[in-house]
Amino acid sequence: MAAPSGTFLTTAAIGNREDLTDTIYRISPTQTPTLNMASKSKATNTLHEWQTQDLAAAADNAQAEGDNASAKTVTPTVRLNNRTQISTKTVIVSGTQQAMNPAGRKDELAYQLALASAEIKRDMEYGLTQNDVLATSPRKSRGLRGWVVDNVNNNGGTLASYTGNTGYTAGTQRAFTEAQVKDVLQKCYTAGGEPDMLMLSPSAKQTFSGFTGNATRFDKSEDAKLYASVDYYVSDFGTLQAVPNRFMAARDVFLLQSDKLAIAYLRPFQTVELAKTGDAEQREIIVEYTMECRAPKAHGAVYDIL
Structure with missing residues (x-):
């Protein structure tokens, strides 16, 4: 049916207020497992150094x-x-934008700074897991892929060297199996390490949850739930928490001893007000850091998985 003749419709109305919710929705991931797990340390030079000791x-x-x-x-x-x-x-x-009344945030500058801070942490997580060599121009911190080379199960390629500062070359990918994890755990334990975290990409985490171990799975019929996730792995050499990481390479799996990793900050997170050059507010968020792998032989990795 059509509206009666003369009905004033919204299509002709002038001045109806817009309907814009006062919330901004975001699903971009911000979890940074390596940053959260590692201890905080202090750097006092752009070349950060530490010592390890082996017994006879x-x-x-x-x-x-x-x-x-x-x-x-x-x-x-x-x-x-x-x-x-x-x-x-x-x-x-x-x-002008700073003087506006935008929906979903009270202060545009503060809102953009919060987004930038989250983005830097994502960048840090990416580099801390995937960088394989240190560099000097610009300076770059060596990440897990460059430190975790002693207790490894890989399939060809070339491992990085933290003593020679040479990079990683990928091998041929193969299926991810529980036997590979057990092999690396034995190597870590023999070397003196006691990994407590298994860090995996989302796809590898799903594969890992399908490992059978030596247990029989049970479903709780009373709550109608099917439990298909494995979050802890009890091995012959200790218990590891299985943590997915969206920012690591999908072909890597790290077995890490959390007390043997730290992030050393030369300059912690800080917001600097830049010189005003026009009709705008300028801010820069800066952080200067490096990975301190306190005992490389404490950690292990499975490389080259599908």
Whole structure:
């Protein structure tokens, strides 16, 4: 039916207020497992250094009665280093926009700074997991792919070297299996490590949840739920929390000992007010940091998975 003749319709009305909700919806992921897991440390130079120490190999220690004492062979420390990396985001908001009354936020500049801060953390997570070498121009921090090379299950290619600062070359991809995880766990334990986190891409996490281990799964019929996720893996050498990471490479799986990783900050997160050059407010968020892999042999990885 048509409206009666002369009915004043919205299509002809002038001045109806817009219907815009006062909420902004966002689903872009902001979880940063590596940043959250690692300890915070302090850097005082763009070249950040630390030392590791190995004990002498265990041996049959039997001495003759009355024998003269002799000094043991000294195992020197190993000096490791990484470069600090500067990450920034610049926000410029015009004076006019700052004076407006936008929906979903009270202050445009503050809102844009909050977005920029979240974006920097995402960038950091990406680099901390995928960077394989340190660089000097511009400075770049070596990430997990460059540090986790001692206890590895891979399929060809070339592993990075943190002593020679050479990069990673991918091998041939293959299916991700529980046997690979067990192999790396044994290597870590033999070397002295005790990983407590299994970090996986979303696709690898789903594959991991299908591992059977030595257990039988049960479904709780009373709550009509099917439990298809595995969040903890109890191995022969300890329990690991399985954590998905959206920003790591899909072909990598890391087995990490959380107390042997830190993020060393030369300059913590700070917001700097830039010089005013026109009718706009300018701010820059700056952070300078590096990954401090306190004991590379504590960690392990499965590389080259599908």
